Amino acid sequence: MYDLLIKNARLVTADEVIAAAVAVKDGKVAAVLAGETPVPARQVLDLTGKYLLPGVIDCHVHFNEPGYTWREEFAQGSRAAAAGGVTTVIDMPMQNRPPVIDREVFARKAELLQGKSAIDYGFWGALIKTNLDKLSGLQEAGTLAFKCFMCNPGQDYTALDIAEIEQVLVTLREFDGLAGFHCEDYAMIERLQTASLATGKTGRRDYLAARPVEAELKAVNDIIALLDKTEGRAHICHVSHPAVAEAIRQAKVKGLDITAETCVHYLLFTGEDLVNEGPRFKCSPPLRTAADRKKLWDYVLDGTLDCICSDHSPCAPEEKAEASETGTFGAWGGISGVQTSLQAFWDLAITQKGADPSLVARVMSINPAAIFGLDGVKGTVMPGRDADFTVIDPQKNWEITADELLYKHKFSAFTGLSGTGAPVMTIVRGQVVMEDGRLRDGCTGQLVRRCREE
Ligand SMILES: [Zn+2]
Structure with a gap:
């Protein structure tokens, strides 16, 4: 029976x-x-x-617990995910206090969240300047991937420089660890942002101009060069622009060990939505042009972009407001999407564009399971799997x-x-x-x- x-x-x-x-x-x-x-x-x-479909895995969410629960609690985020058809989320290590920097913090977070989630969940681990000797311990604890910034995300989470990233790629290779990168070049963004604020340019278009595709492309090309040099492995988070996707496609053709994700919001919205509607549409990398959005789709279809995720990143309403001195620059850069990404992507891909439903299974379940080391238990409907x-x-x-x-x-x-x-x-x-x-x-x-x- x-x-x-x-x-x-x-x-x-x-x-x-x-x-x-x-x-x-x-x-x-x-x-x-x-x-x-x-x-x-x-x-x-x-x-x-x-x-x-095999249960949808959202490989990139920020559920904010422990430490930032005024933005959202894990229970709330996971119930929203369940309502949106998601069966597993992989939670980011920042917007946690402390960030998930070692196996002890991992264990405490695991214990704290026991019995609080409506769906299954895995953890990203931190990859910051102060925990480079803790990565194998984190991997043994069960970390699915390590999140690294190439631009300063603020709070108590530091970006790595290129020399550190090279060393990390070599280290992770030893135990098949996966680094995921927020690719925006720190020096370029810092320079543009400082210049913009210094001249009182704090508006919505100014924010878009200060986070150009060149910054994202430079960072991705730096990672690709390091993969070539180290034979390491990398996952590129939230690709926002077709030029970035093209660089990743060429790296794949070359045989480098690289995977990538984009978010549904880059396929749905544009920078004009930020300009017209305000910070509800602020994220980083920022939303791009209508032409970019259209072209990004090609890289979903050809498999360059392996995963579609939400990068669900909630905040309190007051954090999302434009600031008095820094304008749009001071507003929280994140979009809440874990509940609605699947239906929005289904409508776009299957209902509107006529793609085969297998596309959704691949980018929202099968590929995330394989990339994040869950393919022994999830991602495919076959005997023995969850x-x-x-x-x-x-x-x-x-x-x-x-x-x-x-x-x-x-x-x-x-x-x-x-x-x-x-x-x-x-x-x-x-x-x-x-x-x-x-x-x-x-x-x-x-x-x-x-x-x-x-
Ligand atoms: Zn994120």
Whole structure:
């Protein structure tokens, strides 16, 4: 007797959609059955007309706990993620107090969050000037990747210089660790920003001008040169511009060990949204032009951009306001998107552009699982893997309103968007955590650790 039988599903795999039933036992996929096969199960879900995807993994979120819970608590962020069809998030190490700099901090964060998450979660570890000798310990503790800045993110998190990054790439290679980079060149941005503020240019267009694509491209090219030199491995976070994606494509052609992500907001919005609507649309790297946004899509389709994530980065309303002296520069640079990224991407990719649903499975589940070392347990619907599923109703019409956001602070660049096709059920290890927008009580999410099979 199975625990759960999901029947009449359009199962989305890496390269096709097949008619299938999926049987679940003890939180794991027990069998994938072609067509309709009557098997005994305690619970049966009929998904006629709906797509069954491997559970969506959002590989880049900021859930702010411990330390910055006035922005959002882990419980709130994870419930919003569950409502948006996400079954696993990978949480960033900054906007944590302290940042996740060593195995002891990792263990404390893991203990603190026990029983607080609606869905499964993994941790990024810190990669800053003061923890370079702690990385292997963090990896052993279960860190999925290490986040490195090439421009100063502020707070108590430091950027590395090129010499340090070279050393780190060599060190990480020894234990197959993965570094993820926020690519914006620190010197260039610092110079532009200082000059802009010194001359009283603090507006929205001034902010965009002070974070040009040249800064992002220089940083990415620096990483690519180091990969060539060290034979190391790197993941490029939140690629915002097609010129950056093209550099990554060429590095892949050359055989370098590089992967990349973009965020749904770079595919949906432009710098003009920041100019017209204000800091709700402020992020870094910043939103680019309409032509850039259009061209970035090519690199989603050709596989250069392996993952699509939200870079969910909430803040309090007062932090998001333009500051009296520094204007747009002083407003928080982050967009809350973990709840709405999947539906917005589905509408854009599948409903509007007619892409195959397998694209969503690849960039939002299969590839993140593989890159972040979870492919032994998640990312694919096959016997033995966790029974994590995202169910999509391709006919469901939606409009995003502030009311329905489960965030602590109910504002987002995504409010006002409408579209067709949305998650209607989220299943984590066989447990339904969201159905038709309603969340089930209970926080059954578990910490996932790196489990790459050698
Ligand atoms: Zn981020």
